[in-house]
Amino acid sequence: MPLDRRSFLQLLSAGALSSSLPDSIARALALPANNKTGTIADVEHVVFMMQENRSFDHYLGTLNGVRGFNDPRAVKLHGGNSVFYQPVAAGTPAPFVLPYHPTASNVGLQFIEDLEHDWETTHVAWNAGNWDQWVPAKSPLTMVYLDRTDIPYHYALADAFTVCDAYHASLLGPTDPNRYHMFTGWVGNNGKGGGPVVDNAEAGYSWLTFPEILQDAGITWRVYQDIGTGLNAAGSYGDDSADPLLGNYGDNSLLYFDQYRNAPASSPLHERAVTGTNAAVSGTIFDRFRADCAGNTLPQVSWICAPEAYSEHPNWPANYGAYYVSQILDALTANPEVWSKTALFVLYDENDGFFDHMVPPTPPQSAAQGLSTVPITNEIFPGGTDSTSGVSTPGPYGLGARVPMFVISPWSKGGWVCSEVFDHTSLIRFVQARFGTKAQPLTNPNITPWRKAVCGDLTSAFNFATPNDSMVSLPSTAAYIPPNDDRQTVSYIPLPPAVQTMPVQESGTRPARAVPYTLHVTATANLAGNIATLTFGNSGARTAVFQTRSANVLQSPRSYTVSPGATLTDTWEFAPDGVASYDLSVYGPNGFYRHYRGGAPGLSAANLESSISYDVAANTVTLAVKNASTLPATVLVKNVYTGATTSHQLARGATLSSTVSVARYAGWYDFILSVESDLTFQQQLAGHLETGRPSTTDPAMS
Secondary structure, three states: OOOOHHHHHHHHHOOOOOOOOOHHHHHHHHOOOOOOOOOHHHOOEEEEEEEOOOOHHHHHOOOOOOOOOOOOOOOEOOOOOEOOOEEOOOOOOOOEEOOEOOOOOOHHHOOEOOOOOOHHHHHHHHHHHOOOOHHHHHOHHHHEOOOOOOOHHHHHHHHHOEEEOOEEOOOOOOHHHHHHHHHHOOOOOOOHHHOOOOOOOOOOEOOOOHHHHHHHHOOOEEEEOEOOOOOOOOOOOOOOOOOOOOOOOOOOHHHHEHHHHOOOOOOHHHHHHOOOEOOOOOOOOOHHHHHHHHOOOOOOEEEEOOOHHHOOOOOOOHHHHHHHHHHHHHHHHOOHHHHOOEEEEEEEOOOOOOOOOOOOOOOOOOHHHEEEOOOOOOOEEOOOOOOOOOOOOOEEOOOOOEOOEEEEOOOOOOOEEEOOOEOOHHHHHHHHHHHOOOOOOOOOOOOOHHHHHHOOOOHHHOOOOOHHHOOOOOOOOOOOOOOOOOOOOOOEOOOOOOOOOOOOOOOOOOEEOOOOOOEEEEEEEEOOOOEEEEEEEEOOOOOEEEEEEEOOOOOOOEEEEEOOOOEEEEEEEOOOOOOOOEEEEEEOOOOOEEEEEEOOOOOOOOOEEEEEEEEOOOOEEEEEEEEOOOOOEEEEEEEOOOOOEEEEEEOOOOEEEEEEEOHHHOOEEEEEEEEOOEEEEEEEEEEEOOOOOOEEOOHHHO
């Protein structure tokens, strides 16, 4: 029998998670996948459960094997600090606030205060890509994080299934526009149908939604929700003043579209998106979903909208949401036939005001902010007001901050990590990949060319070919009793500790899904002309966004979007403050990193040109280094993974070529180049050799 909420929480308090509590997880792991075709066609049901307002680092920064607090290639801020050292005031590297853990007991059941997460304050935190104004924009509470002891069920899901550590919110802003991306593909960016919408706004829109596309194609779908005390003034079952354990917290964004508001009661739009359980009268909020799972009537595509108390929105406890997720998984696995054909995605609409260290990919607003080989049409908010608010700040719609994404299915078992870049429009594209055909494609015209190019369709997170050969052991975990079941009028506000230290991420690596990135960057320095030239290349299968950052405070970050087979070239002046030097760092997906520093005055200035080439068949990378300076150079090459340093004498114009096997480190490489005669010079080339096969997450994070 399914656990009720109080029994669930009692088991948490008894420390019984690893034995009694996760029956839903254990059952899901034990049941085999439908493997009739060995392709995505084996998926017959897709279920999306979008929760509220948690960032990736806030929830999973300490999870082993993901790009969390141990990220060896986290961006550096002006002043030289890692991005984790968030300054208290603009323009000063110190004082700062590091990520910190609350001191209260039962943190997973605390009512932690909600933070500002609107368009304006989020773009302040983003700061044109500098990503350094989180504390001034959000308060020190932005740096709070939870760990395995706080949210054991979430960590058990990650250990049992697949977590995506490059999944981003769609928009640098709040809930509503992010959910519009999930349900429709955008926020009405072209001004038609009531958009654009960049803040929480429920005015009544009319642009095309994805369920309408499914309906026209004959694909079955439904929104699972509770109707609470009925529709409120905004047209949603989100009247949380009555009972936060009922309703949908306003998270069914289809109810803000006129075609649903005005749909006759007999119409599919009304029956599938407006109706719901009525737990205030009888039964439970799970009854309809359970019945459809048990009766083999689960639609092909479903969205689940939780009541406020279960949504994980601050200031509601994270573990109330864990209970809700367990009930959904219980319902699915109670019918092995249904579970064997179902992909469940549990994700979060946005990050609230909680910090995440990964700077999201964004399109350049102008040539001064970067370049793109892909059109950026409808990806830049021009400023002024959106459809309902007084917003004035122009800027990119997104991508937004990273948020947790759990891929829970018979084809994603085993504690995997997928590091391909995704956002909420990837949910639509997964459905398109599964249910669209050449004869009848599920075309969604709303998703922009840039977003479609940069974000994947989530298929890389699955093993459809051999899904039944992966099993894992559940971790030992613990959790807590809630203080009560009522709404809390006073929120818990944990303060930073007097003595700050970086969090400790769990040790160990995880199996990693293949990602479609094969990236290249080369740099040349014109020492006489004080110009550094960067060339970005992409020989992979997915468009990639590179962010380039200068150590000089007068130079803002730039974003370069490069499609497969394309290159982009741009120039950077040496530091514009009169110091003849350059210090540029390039960050790409899945730990790709390049660093170029040099330009010391005088004849002793080093000038090397380096590159990495890949040999997939041999599992090797080749480092090529050319001495472009006017004098011979003693070049030191440090292999960061092995710790070995080699010395090479290079005459003027000579080239060094060194081929290194990366098999021992699962394809990961990291080389640091220096020159004995010029201590200001350094280059670093790091990343991962992609073979198209599964590998292991970066051991440097272990």
